[in-house]
Amino acid sequence: MKIWGSTLLILVFLIGLSFGIDLLMGFELITSLRNAVSPLAVMEPVEYVIFLSLIFIYIGKTMYEYYQTQKQS
Template identity: 45%
Template sequence: MKILGITILMLILLVAFSLGMDILLGFDLDNSIKHAFNPFLVKDVTELVLFLFLLVMLLFSFIYRKKKKGNKAKGQQ
């Protein structure tokens, strides 16, 4: 769970940094947001499906690892 929290925190900080740099370069907020999410706008459908599949697998691995650790702790008692 800590890894997921750190990943989300890093994502938020890096997106904020990217938006700040775009604003300092003279872009308005709307264009800055478009630049930040541009890699997701130019992907093909198959690339998006693969990205979502990998994201779902990552989330399930976090859930499975947490559940597996919980079962080991109960088995040792």
């Protein structure tokens, strides 16, 4: 329960920080809200490549560990 609470608290603080920085940079209120709620909409193409690479690495690692445990059974 502590892990979930800590995770949600950090998430709220980071979204608030992002929202505040957007406002300080001069974005309108609706643009700041859109950026805070939808982080994937403001990503650059290189960031998409890195994001997808991390997802594929995670899936590959999970599948490898799953097949290793199946071999041992």
